Amino acid sequence: MPKFPSKEWLDEAVRLTNADPECAIAGKGWKGDFGAIIEAEKGKLDTSFVVHVEPGDCDIKRARVLSDPDDLEELEPVYLARAPYSVWKQLLLGTLDPVEAVLKRASPCGGTCSPSSNACATRASRTASSPR
Template sequence: MPKFMSEEWLNLYEDALNKNEAYAKAASWWTGDFIFIVRASGNLNHDIMGYIGLTHGKCTGVKPISSEDEFEVVKPDVSASSPDKVAVEYTYEASHDTWIQIIKGELDPIRGLLSGKAKIQGEMAKVLKATDAAKELVRTASLIDTEFY
């Protein structure tokens, strides 16, 4: 069973997203890559992060991220300041314990933002228009047999 946000888990997530017709439909208009940030809490004693490429209802790639120096949040169609950095439009950040609640369906990802349990960097108005896509991102993650820390 892969650990949450490991390379193996991310690859399974990419495959599952690309097979999810409900996600493809809900996110058909979406462009904007994410870094999912999992902050240390509970049994996790270090932060973990993963890049998720998302364009027009498809996952275009995934990658474990070792440090916040590896990415930069940018406006749409803007490159990162360094070729060594991954350019993303969004980060979604929550504690490990909150991520577990989200993946298990105990906390809606948008409610997580509105309650302050999660934070987002990027254009919030666009994210709020994509609630169905966000729910499918979470539902897809819940289908993966995951070992949490």
């Protein structure tokens, strides 16, 4: 399994999402790009990991790693999630509920999130991931 976070992990998460028929149904009508910032944490992640995702027709058309959070902010994605590495790790392991994370302000989220799309993306990310 690819190491989280990495370009290889992102590629595998996209592959699994695009191959899952339930994700195609959940993603129908998804409009707007998505950005995620996995913030660096001392002793856990040396530098922030930044991802930009563009939807296709019921799939992910393009996903890329950006070199800096400022690069993502310049793109002004419709949806943006930002949290420290440890919060993302808990989300992917299923030990922290995404809604709970937002309510506790552990994971600030911008835009309007669709629960079915989030569940699908979370499932694919968990499958692709082996957080350390």
